[in-house]
Amino acid sequence: MSYLAVLQAHYRPAGDTGRADTTELAPAAAVYLPIVRKGESQKGQPPPKLLDAELSDEWIVHRARGVLNQDWLEQLDRTTKPGMRSAHFGFGINNNGSIRDANRSPVVTDAQMTALLEHCRTRLAELGGRIAAGDIAVSPYELNGQSPCDYCEFLSLCRFDPLSDNCRTLANYDKAEVLRRIT
Numbered sequence: 157m158s159y160l161a162v163l164q165a166h167y168r169p170a171g172d173t174g175r176a177d178t179t180e181l182a183p184a185a186a187v188y189l190p191i192v193r194k195g196e197s198q199k200g201q202p203p204p205k206l207l208d209a210e211l212s213d214e215w216i217v218h219r220a221r222g223v224l225n226q227d228w229l230e231q232l233d234r235t236t237k238p239g240m241r242s243a244h245f246g247f248g249i250n251n252n253g254s255i256r257d258a259n260r261s262p263v264v265t266d267a268q269m270t271a272l273l274e275h276c277r278t279r280l281a282e283l284g285g286r287i288a289a290g291d292i293a294v295s296p297y298e299l300n301g302q303s304p305c306d307y308c309e310f311l312s313l314c315r316f317d318p319l320s321d322n323c324r325t326l327a328n329y330d331k332a333e334v335l336r337r338i339t
């Protein structure tokens with residue numbers, strides 16, 4: 157959601173006259189490039205051609221992750237043709253031109269991207285309103301048994317005590333369910 161928030165801050169749909177610069181901007185993607193691999197043990201020697209191996213279908217560590225607007229795929233990656241998987245982003249194209257494994261792919265339609273940005277805007281406004289109204293409760297989330305407190309440098313100073321306080325448990329929705337809920 158952080159990356160969508162940045163994109164949303166610069167998003168100017170057609171007809172938006174609320175800003176000094178009303179040039180229409182179309183949202184193409186909100187992505188990040190993971191540069192640190194989650195800890196994995198490596199058995200044996202690394203492959204002789206490490207770069208080739210990392211760009212193969214089995215290795216996805218150097219592909220940008222996030223949300224991609226289907227209308228901009230060709231501009232984002234001109235090298236990926238039907239029947240191929242992108243070497244730079246986490247999507248693939250079937251031989252018939254459709255998106256591979258669509259319900260797990262980061263690719264969304266233009267309307268879905270707009271809905272994600274609108275949802276992000278609404279949630280940020282809600283959060284800002286709650287803070288302005290004095291609600292500064294410490295309320296970390298938990299998803300799939302993990303919470304940001306697990307990695308937080310401020311745990312020893314924080315009012316939240318994972319041993320006695322409860323995190324908000326988030327439901328783990330798949331892509332179709334997320335899009336169904338916000339559109």
Ligand code: SF4
Nearest residue numbers: 296304305308311314
């Ligand atoms: S320890 Fe406190 S500051 Fe750190 S993530 Fe958890 S709630 Fe937030």
